[in-house]
Amino acid sequence: MKLSELKAIQLAELFSALSDASRVRIISLLLDGEMGVGTLAEKLNMTESAVSHQLRGLRQMRFVRARKAGRQVFYRLDDDHVEKLYRMGLEHVEHG
Amino acid sequence: MKLSELKAIQLAELFSALSDASRVRIISLLLDGEMGVGTLAEKLNMTESAVSHQLRGLRQMRFVRARKAGRQVFYRLDDDHVEKLYRMGLEHVEHG
DNA sequence: GTAATATATGAACGCTTGCTCAACTATTCA
DNA sequence: TGAATAGTTGAGCAAGCGTTCATATATTAC
Numbered sequence: 001m002k003l004s005e006l007k008a009i010q011l012a013e014l015f016s017a018l019s020d021a022s023r024v025r026i027i028s029l030l031l032d033g034e035m036g037v038g039t040l041a042e043k044l045n046m047t048e049s050a051v052s053h054q055l056r057g058l059r060q061m062r063f064v065r066a067r068k069a070g071r072q073v074f075y076r077l078d079d080d081h082v083e084k085l086y087r088m089g090l091e092h093v094e095h096g
Numbered sequence: 097m098k099l100s101e102l103k104a105i106q107l108a109e110l111f112s113a114l115s116d117a118s119r120v121r122i123i124s125l126l127l128d129g130e131m132g133v134g135t136l137a138e139k140l141n142m143t144e145s146a147v148s149h150q151l152r153g154l155r156q157m158r159f160v161r162a163r164k165a166g167r168q169v170f171y172r173l174d175d176d177h178v179e180k181l182y183r184m185g186l187e188h189v190e191h192g
Numbered sequence: 193g194t195a196a197t198a199t200a201t202g203a204a205c206g207c208t209t210g211c212t213c214a215a216c217t218a219t220t221c222a
Numbered sequence: 223t224g225a226a227t228a229g230t231t232g233a234g235c236a237a238g239c240g241t242t243c244a245t246a247t248a249t250t251a252c
Contacts, residue, residue: 009118011114014188015181019106019189021104021105021108025098025101028098032097079188080169088181090107
């Protein structure tokens with residue numbers, strides 16, 4: 001199947017969003033519902049800065065969405081495609 | 097959902113295999129059936145060396161499998177999970 | 193107002209990645 | 223055998239990525 005260069009790039013960008021262990025773990029936590037940056041950082045044993053940087057990328061890809069409440073920012077998954085991709089990948093890893 | 101560090105890394109590696117436009121295009125061509133390295137290189141407008149390097153990574157991930165015939169090496173997809181991931185990603189890109 | 197908290201941002205650094213180029217192996221043909 | 227073909231491999235390099243660190247912004251508490 002011929003694939004245009006543009007769509008190849010878009011596909012690659014899509015999968016790139018899931019191509020880092022930190023981002024995968026962020027997404028795995030957000031599967032349970034929204035969570036603040038500090039809590040994510042604590043659970044992942046990462047600095048808030050590192051988490052914030054990753055969330056920025058995920059936000060730009062429309063993978064997550066932010067909700068501001070006071071001085072906290074809660075993030076949640078923005079797209080159920082993400083969850084589908086994640087679960088299919090996990091299935092492959094677990095008994096592929 | 098808690099995700100072990102190991103599985104996070106494995107998932108990230110899985111998606112990394114699809115996180116480059118050249119590899120995505122290689123896979124898109126192999127969806128139609130097996131193809132030699134030279135033909136792939138020609139269709140993708142890449143050098144055989146570059147294609148071969150990418151195929152090596154895809155081979156190590158068990159995404160593709162090689163069949164040697166004379167001095168040619170034909171590659172094909174090794175796993176239908178790959179095709180599923182690819183199609184789901186494409187769906188997201190095309191009307192997400 | 194000031195201090196403290198929660199997050200975002202930019203620069204810098206080290207690591208990874210995908211390519212090119214040259215050299216190499218393996219196979220076919222004469 | 224020697225030349226040509228198909229592919230692989232390793233080194234090297236430029237570009238990209240993920241982190242840390244320092245600084246900035248926004249909000250709340252006093």
